[in-house]
Amino acid sequence: MSAAASIFAPDYKRIPYWWEACAPPERDDAPPARIDVAIIGAGYAGTCCALTLAEAGASAVVFEAGALGQGASTRSGGQVSGGVNVQKKALTSSAEDASQQQARMAARLRDAAASMTYIEHLIERHGIDCGWHKTGRLTAMWIPEHYESWKARLAPLNEHTQARARMLTREMLAKEVGSPLYHGAALIERGGHLHPAQLHGGMLDAAIGAGARFLSHAAVEAIERKTGGYLLKTAKGEFFATTVVIATNGHTGSLTPDLKRRVLSIASHMIATEELPPDLARSILPTNRAVSESRRVVNHYRLSPDGKRLVFGGRARFIPASEDTTARLLHQAMLRRFPQLEGTKITHSWGGNVAMTFDSMPHIGGGDGLYYALGCNGSGVAMMSYLGHSLGRKILSGSTEPVNAFDRGAMPRHPLYFGNTWFLFAVGSWYQFQDAREQRRASRRQP
Numbered sequence: 163m164s165a166a167a168s169i170f171a172p173d174y175k176r177i178p179y180w181w182e183a184c185a186p187p188e189r190d191d192a193p194p195a196r197i198d199v200a201i202i203g204a205g206y207a208g209t210c211c212a213l214t215l216a217e218a219g220a221s222a223v224v225f226e227a228g229a230l231g232q233g234a235s236t237r238s239g240g241q242v243s244g245g246v247n248v249q250k251k252a253l254t255s256s257a258e259d260a261s262q263q264q265a266r267m268a269a270r271l272r273d274a275a276a277s278m279t280y281i282e283h284l285i286e287r288h289g290i291d292c293g294w295h296k297t298g299r300l301t302a303m304w305i306p307e308h309y310e311s312w313k314a315r316l317a318p319l320n321e322h323t324q325a326r327a328r329m330l331t332r333e334m335l336a337k338e339v340g341s342p343l344y345h346g347a348a349l350i351e352r353g354g355h356l357h358p359a360q361l362h363g364g365m366l367d368a369a370i371g372a373g374a375r376f377l378s379h380a381a382v383e384a385i386e387r388k389t390g391g392y393l394l395k396t397a398k399g400e401f402f403a404t405t406v407v408i409a410t411n412g413h414t415g416s417l418t419p420d421l422k423r424r425v426l427s428i429a430s431h432m433i434a435t436e437e438l439p440p441d442l443a444r445s446i447l448p449t450n451r452a453v454s455e456s457r458r459v460v461n462h463y464r465l466s467p468d469g470k471r472l473v474f475g476g477r478a479r480f481i482p483a484s485e486d487t488t489a490r491l492l493h494q495a496m497l498r499r500f501p502q503l504e505g506t507k508i509t510h511s512w513g514g515n516v517a518m519t520f521d522s523m524p525h526i527g528g529g530d531g532l533y534y535a536l537g538c539n540g541s542g543v544a545m546m547s548y549l550g551h552s553l554g555r556k557i558l559s560g561s562t563e564p565v566n567a568f569d570r571g572a573m574p575r576h577p578l579y580f581g582n583t584w585f586l587f588a589v590g591s592w593y594q595f596q597d598a599r600e601q602r603r604a605s606r607r608q609p
């Protein structure tokens with residue numbers, strides 16, 4: 163490490179902090195000769211799909227390219243709230259008239275709330291010990307105008323999602339977040355944060371307990387249509403399955419070229435600090451809420467489950483960059499929000515992939531025995547788990563009817579997008595510039 167790397171603790175690691183308590187495991191179960199449902203990807207979506215299928219007696223086998231859960235599901239910020247992100251996207255993404263848009267948004271919000279209920283029940287039913295703090299989630303306002311526009315969003319959110327959302331003025335927020343940067347916040351009481359890898363580990367145990375089988379380091383290299391099902395060519399041999407589920411989210415690649423054109427894989431980054439003195443940790447987040455921001459290029463943060471570290475994330479770079487580079491950028495962003503953390507060292511830095519879609523919505527769909535659950539758009543702890551479960555239910559029912567509001571129509575694609583996100587650097591940099599400009603203007607207007 164270079165001399166300028168003084169932000170790094172002596173025990174600094176380029177792996178998710180979460181893996182210290184729960185590293186993605188390996189597994190090599192023997193699949194049956196004919197698999198009912200082969201699931202590709204062992205993140206939340208694939209694992210919950212397998213759990214639902216196995217509980218109903220179907221043979222479900224999950225093929226994972228790496229260790230189980232090594233994708234986004236054991237790397238996230240672990241922030242959870244049902245509805246906020248779906249609403250944000252619904253408001254900006256539809257060409258329908260106002261009443262259609264409202265009805266569609268209401269249905270999506272109800273299902274986003276169902277995703278929250280699903281994850282709460284899952285944790286409770288399987289006794290998953292995953293540091294679940296239902297302490298609420300804040301969206302901190304980057305500029306005063308965001309405060310006003312968020313106010314208008316709370317009524318539908320409360321009506322359809324039981325979010326128990328309310329606005330906090332700048333003065334009220336001072337008791338919640340020890341940063342001078344924000345212009346108030348929206349508080350979602352029905353939210354909080356958890357340990358994402360322990361959640362995944364608990365799901366995995368539940369799915370295995372129900373009879374689902376898992377193969378790690380078993381990348382699926384080809385899917386061939388055959389009479390009565392599909393032949394899967396994998397790193398661990400060939401297998402026949404009646405039905406196939408694609409649950410590859412931000413890792414969707416050339417295995418499924420059509421789906422690859424419908425999702426944009428984007429890197430997101432995180433750091434964890436060394437243990438903080440209790441007073442310093444309390445000065446940052448005295449009420450232990452999870453925090454996200456209203457700006458375009460969002461930063462988000464929360465305390466670790468034991469309350470001792472700050473876990474801070476965001477899109478640090480829009481081109482591939484090392485963990486050390488993204489750690490430096492996130493460290494700067496962290497100090498900007500919390501100058502009191504000057505001198506605090508970083509112990510872990512890592513990144514992961516999320517999947518954005520052209521309508522900014524998650525989707526389940528497919529047919530003819532080949533289904534998908536994709537497109538978390540940055541928020542998938544509850545949503546992708548729920549969509550995996552919903553897809554399991556759909557397959558079990560054998561019905562072609564939509565099972566929820568995210569099961570409607572194909573994922574859109576763009577005629578000029580073929581799966582290469584070369585343009586992200588320009589778009590992301592422009593957004594960052596706009597965020598900074600708006601913030602400068604807002605602070606000049608500050609009395």
Ligand SMILES: Cc1cc2nc3c(=O)[nH]c(=O)nc-3n(C[C@H](O)[C@H](O)[C@H](O)COP(=O)(O)OP(=O)(O)OC[C@H]3O[C@@H](n4cnc5c(N)ncnc54)[C@H](O)[C@@H]3O)c2cc1C
Nearest residue numbers: 203205206207227233234235238239241382514538542543
């Ligand atoms: C840094 C970061 C922070 C985040 N913070 C939050 C947050 O605070 N709150 C929130 O709600 N969401 C957050 N997210 C998003 C959330 O983590 C994801 O939405 C969720 O984990 C997606 O789960 P998944 O099962 O769909 O995909 P993943 O967990 O990514 O799993 C997909 C799996 O498919 C496997 N795969 C791909 N191709 C193949 C193949 N050919 N054969 C076999 N396996 C294959 C991959 O190896 C991968 O393990 C964050 C994501 C990141 C990266």
